[in-house]
Amino acid sequence: MNPLYLDNNATTAVAPEVRDEMLPYLTDHYGNPSSMHTFGGQLASKVREARVKTAALIGADPEEIVFTSCGTESDNTAIMSALEIYPHKRHIITTRVEHPAVYNFCKHLGRKGYRVTYLPVDSRGRLSMDAFAKALDDDPAVVSIMYANNETGVIFPIEEIGTLLRERGVLFHTDAVQAVGKLPIDTKTLPVDMLSLSGHKLHAPKGVGALYIRKGTRFHPYIVGGHQEHGRRAGTENVASIIGLGKACELAARHLDDERTSVSRLRDKLEKALLEKCPDPRINGDTEHRLPNTTNISFEYVEGEAILLRLDEYGICASSGSACTSGSLEPSHVLRAMGVPFTAVHGSIRFSLSRYTTDGEIDRVIEVLPPVIDELRSLSPYGRERLAAEKLSQCTSSPT
Amino acid sequence: MWEYTKKVRDFFLHPKNVGEIENPDAVGEVGSITCGDALKLTLKIDKETGKIADAKFQTFGCASAIASSSALTELIKGKTLEEAMKLSNKDIADFLGGLPEEKMHCSVMGREALEAAIAGYRGETHVPESGERVVCKCFDVTEEKLRRVIIENHLTTVEEVTNYTKAGGGCGACIPDIEAVLRDIWSLKPVAEMPREPKKLTNLQKIALIQDVIEKEIRPQLQADGGDIELIDIAGDKVIVALRAMCVSCPMGGVTLKGIEEKLRELVSEDLVVEEQ
Numbered sequence: 124m125n126p127l128y129l130d131n132n133a134t135t136a137v138a139p140e141v142r143d144e145m146l147p148y149l150t151d152h153y154g155n156p157s158s159m160h161t162f163g164g165q166l167a168s169k170v171r172e173a174r175v176k177t178a179a180l181i182g183a184d185p186e187e188i189v190f191t192s193c194g195t196e197s198d199n200t201a202i203m204s205a206l207e208i209y210p211h212k213r214h215i216i217t218t219r220v221e222h223p224a225v226y227n228f229c230k231h232l233g234r235k236g237y238r239v240t241y242l243p244v245d246s247r248g249r250l251s252m253d254a255f256a257k258a259l260d261d262d263p264a265v266v267s268i269m270y271a272n273n274e275t276g277v278i279f280p281i282e283e284i285g286t287l288l289r290e291r292g293v294l295f296h297t298d299a300v301q302a303v304g305k306l307p308i309d310t311k312t313l314p315v316d317m318l319s320l321s322g323h324k325l326h327a328p329k330g331v332g333a334l335y336i337r338k339g340t341r342f343h344p345y346i347v348g349g350h351q352e353h354g355r356r357a358g359t360e361n362v363a364s365i366i367g368l369g370k371a372c373e374l375a376a377r378h379l380d381d382e383r384t385s386v387s388r389l390r391d392k393l394e395k396a397l398l399e400k401c402p403d404p405r406i407n408g409d410t411e412h413r414l415p416n417t418t419n420i421s422f423e424y425v426e427g428e429a430i431l432l433r434l435d436e437y438g439i440c441a442s443s444g445s446a447c448t449s450g451s452l453e454p455s456h457v458l459r460a461m462g463v464p465f466t467a468v469h470g471s472i473r474f475s476l477s478r479y480t481t482d483g484e485i486d487r488v489i490e491v492l493p494p495v496i497d498e499l500r501s502l503s504p505y506g507r508e509r510l511a512a513e514k515l516s517q518c519t520s521s522p523t
Numbered sequence: 524m525w526e527y528t529k530k531v532r533d534f535f536l537h538p539k540n541v542g543e544i545e546n547p548d549a550v551g552e553v554g555s556i557t558c559g560d561a562l563k564l565t566l567k568i569d570k571e572t573g574k575i576a577d578a579k580f581q582t583f584g585c586a587s588a589i590a591s592s593s594a595l596t597e598l599i600k601g602k603t604l605e606e607a608m609k610l611s612n613k614d615i616a617d618f619l620g621g622l623p624e625e626k627m628h629c630s631v632m633g634r635e636a637l638e639a640a641i642a643g644y645r646g647e648t649h650v651p652e653s654g655e656r657v658v659c660k661c662f663d664v665t666e667e668k669l670r671r672v673i674i675e676n677h678l679t680t681v682e683e684v685t686n687y688t689k690a691g692g693g694c695g696a697c698i699p700d701i702e703a704v705l706r707d708i709w710s711l712k713p714v715a716e717m718p719r720e721p722k723k724l725t726n727l728q729k730i731a732l733i734q735d736v737i738e739k740e741i742r743p744q745l746q747a748d749g750g751d752i753e754l755i756d757i758a759g760d761k762v763i764v765a766l767r768a769m770c771v772s773c774p775m776g777g778v779t780l781k782g783i784e785e786k787l788r789e790l791v792s793e794d795l796v797v798e799e800q
Contacts, residue, residue, distance in 0.1 A: 426559065428525075428585035429535070436536060446559050447585035447626075452662070452685070452692030454559065465557040469583075502541055502589060504563040504581035505556055 127439045127484050131324075132273050132301060132417060132475035137367070138326040144370040145328070148363035156360055157351065166362050173369025177333055180372040181299075181318065182309035189334045189355045190365050194300040194321030195224035197334035198267070200345035200356070201296040201317040202228060205265030206237070207343035209294075212264035218242045218250060219460035220274075224319075225267050225298055226456065242268075247409040248277040248461045255284065263293055270299035270318075271306070274444055274457040274473055275408030276417025278302070285314030294340070300324055300332075304375035305382045305414050316340045322364060326477070327371035331364035381478050387415035390476050393485045394418045400493040405467050407458055416476040419444070419458075421467035424506055425499040430472055433495040439488055444471040466505075527586060528620035534590035539597055542579045551640030553632055558662050558689065560584030560629065562592050564636040566599075568644060573603045580636075587626040594618045595633035604641050610634065611675060612687075627687045631672055658700045661693025669704050677728050679709060709735060729791060730757050736790045737764075741783055745770060752783070760794040762787060 128136070154163035156170050174185040191197045202215065202225070217229050219241045233239045240258040243251050250268070259266075266288055271278045281297055288295045296317040302308060303318075304325035310318060317340065322331040336342050336355070348357030397420055398404050407419040422430065427445030434441060444455025446469070453459070458468045474488070500506070527535070547565035554561030560583060567577035578596040582589045594615050599607040612630035616622045622630060656666045672678065672687050681701050685691040691698050709731055724732065737754050745752055750770030755763040764783065766776055773779065776799070784797035 424556075424583065426584050426588075429589060432532075432535065432586045445585070447588075452559070452689050469556070469559050502538065502581060503583040504552070504561055505583050 125438070127437075127487060129474045129476060129480065129484070129488065130440045130442050131477040131480075132276075132473065133442055134323045134329065135326045135477055136479060137328050138371060138374055140374060141327055141367045141370045145363045145367040148366055152362075156362060157349070169366050170360055170362060173365045176369035176373045177320075178335075180308075180376050181303060181320070181335060182311045182313075183335050184338065186353075187310070187335055187338055189336060189352045190360060190368070191332045191334055191356055192330055192361065193332040194222075194298065194319050194324070195332075196345070197300075197319030197321070197332050198222075198224040198296070198298050199228050200334055201319060201336075202232070202265055202267055203345045204317075204341075204343045205294045205296070206232070208341045209264040212262060214238045214240070214261050214263040216240045216242065216255070216258050216263045216266040216268075218244065218268055218279075220244050220248060220272055220277075220457040221267070221269055222273050222298055222300065224300075225269070229267075244277075244460055246462050248272060248275045248407070248457070249409050249412070250279055250284075252280070252283070256287070259287070259291060259293065265294045265296055267296040267298065270297045270302035270308075271414050272408070272457060273301045274455055275419045275461075276301070276414035276475075277408045278306070278412040278414065280412075281315065282313060289314045301414060301417075304372070304379075305386075305416060307379055310335055310337065322368040322371060325371050325375045327368040328364050331361050331368045333368065378478050382415045386476050386478055386480065389480055389482065389485050390416055390418055390474070392482075393474060393476075393488060394420065396489040397492060400489070401496045405463075407461065407463055407467075407471060417473065418475075419471060419473045421458075421463065421471040422496045423466045423470055424503050425470045425496060427470055427472060429499050430470065430492075430495060433499065434488075434491065437487075437491045439491060442473040442475070444473065445469045525586075525623050525626065527590075527623070530618075530620045531587060531590045531622065534593045534619060535586040538580075538589055538593040540577075540579045540593060540600075541581070543581055544577055544579050549640040549644035551636035551638070551643065553635045553639060554584070555663070556583055560588040560632060562588070562632050562636045564592070564595070564640050566640050566644070568604070573605075575599050575602055575604070575607060584629065584632075585626070587622050587629040588632065590619055591615050591622070591629040591633045592636075595637060599637060604644070607637060608641060610637065612672075613676065624683070624686045627676075628689050631687050635668075658704065659688075659690035659693065659697045661697075662689040664688050664690035666704060669701065670708060673705065673708055677724060677732075679705065679725075679728050679731050681705070724792065732791045733757060733762060733787060733795075736787055737783075740790065741786055745779070750779070755800045760792065760796055762795055762797045763800050764797060765800045 154166050156163055156166040174188050178185045178188045215229055215237055217225055229239045242254050268279055268284055270281050285295050294316050297315050298319045300319055300321040303320040316337045318335040320333050323329040344355050346357050351357055351360060401422055403423040405421040407421055427443030428447035431441060431443050444458045446452050446454040454468045458471055544565040544567050548568040549566040551564040563581045565579050566575055569576045578600050580592040580596050582592040598610055598618055612634040615630040615633045658664055658666050658669055669688060669690060676687055678684050678687060681691050681698055684701050691701050742752055749768055751767035753765045753767055755765050770779060780797055780799055787795045
């Protein structure tokens with residue numbers, strides 16, 4: 124049974140065109156692009172070509188692109204660079220709903236003595252601009268705010284934030300891993316200094332990413348060694364994957380309209396049907412400013428891992444913010460930061476589509492999921508009436 | 524994705540004894556929706572035989588929680604209350620062919636629901652006193668529960684305690700308290716109160732228990748006779764010791780070593796062999 128894959132915010136299938144483009148560079152053309160001989164030198168031109176394509180997707184110049192190993196490395200590099208450049212500034216501003224690549228890295232830096240402001244979000248996952256403006260008073264070394272949230276798909280007002288930061292001369296990094304390839308992004312007009320993207324979120328392979336660094340932005344490398352990437356990221360290039368990323372970016376640019384049309388139509392069809400067929404559903408996140416491929420729905424009184432495993436029996440792959448899906452005992456820090464009640468947060472399911480998702484697949488989920496929810500609810504001791512009677516007390520822990 | 528055994532998956536996908544018994548003789552409810560899992564166990568008890576005639580469950584939780592609850596009901600049906608009370612969380616996990624370490628708290632929840640149901644039936648319902656110390660506020664775990672689970676399952680690390688009780692798995696503020704409880708149990712408790720039949724100890728658990736038995740049970744006896752002992756090393760089941768003080772020149776050294784070995788075999792593991800350095 125082929126998996127019905129609706130977990131594309133976790134990772135995506137490598138596009139066949141990307142795979143075909145990469146294959147010769149995994150077999151015959153295995154040279155080192157830094158070598159002086161022809162065998163290596165011919166690869167340098169392919170890497171250049173990939174850089175042009177990657178840059179084009181976000182309206183950047185090729186020299187503004189630094190290839191990295193992944194989105195996490197891009198995020199860590201951007202933040203560390205800012206801290207190296209401004210050693211006297213010990214303050215970082217980020218949000219409570221960042222991807223662990225930023226969130227946990229900031230927590231790590233917090234333990235190293237940096238002061239980190241984690242900006243709150245409202246119940247729809249939207250950033251509090253008042254809190255943001257207030258936090259700015261304490262002259263941060265860098266502000267790192269995601270472009271779009273990986274769990275809910277909520278899009279942040281990056282342009283508005285960037286404009287404010289530019290007025291104050293504050294370095295601005297955005298983790299755009301979930302947005303690149305799904306939303307039109309033009310760094311020519313977008314006021315960001317650094318922007319992270321990841322290959323495997325847009326049908327390139329895992330293990331390759333890029334960091335956009337605006338021309339003129341002071342920069343300090345995170346990985347130091349050889350002269351690769353003009354000394355901005357040492358280490359022999361992951362040539363085949365970089366070529367794959369370039370091809371994936373070219374394809375993504377070509378399919379950007381599909382995201383707004385066919386992908387979002389399927390997402391909306393799925394969401395609408397589930398809202399109609401399942402009692403007590405709840406959409407998590409702002410549905411107005413949201414990625415076209417993502418929906419995060421909670422089914423109250425049932426637990427997310429149980430839903431996922433039942434779906435898995437039908438070959439349907441999705442994701443959950445429930446605690447039980449990970450080694451952690453705490454449910455999604457994103458949903459908790461939004462104040463999603465525990466009755467719902469444990470039963471959250473994220474469906475993330477791609478341009479390969481079909482109508483038939485969505486129909487299948489619509490057919491399978493409602494009875495799964497009904498069945499699990501029949502197992503549960505909880506229900507709307509009982510919880511109302513118990514006046515559920517909130518757990519005292521909260522993500523920080 | 525967790526690696527569940529075939530039996531866990533089967534008991535999750537096709538749970539047995541789902542529901543609520545009408546007019547039950549005993550009800551056990553544990554957990555809460557805030558903490559991610561909860562179990563309601565209802566029992567029908569045959570008054571004449573004292574046996575559990577029927578058991579049903581309702582569970583809010585993950586696959587292991589549902590499978591553990593279902594396994595519990597299968598294990599206790601037909602047993603007398605006394606027999607059922609002997610059931611440990613490990614028995615539930617073993618019945619399922621094992622649970623991931625991080626999910627052992629699901630089996631503990633089953634055991635707790637059973638205890639609560641039987642206690643209620645016997646009119647022994649425990650009402651928590653306001654002064655009862657809650658160690659983990661995130662998951663509402665009392666010191667009493669921590670101690671019981673630690674001793675019953677021979678837990679020696681905070682990570683294990685978290686896996687079995689969830690305590691320490693939230694904000695982490697209680698981790699020093701959990702460490703203190705662990706130190707208290709394994710360092711200060713008289714050996715007599717330790718579990719007499721530890722099963723399948725991890726290496727760390729075994730080492731901790733050997734050290735404890737030597738310090739609390741063996742050394743004081745030798746010292747009373749002017750002798751002493753030093754633990755040199757533990758390699759697998761081999762315990763290497765050095766006899767000190769009067770024991771060094773004692774012609775009965777061989778007998779002493781045999782006695783040490785017997786004591787360690789009795790209190791730690793029957794496979795242990797004691798050798799002198």
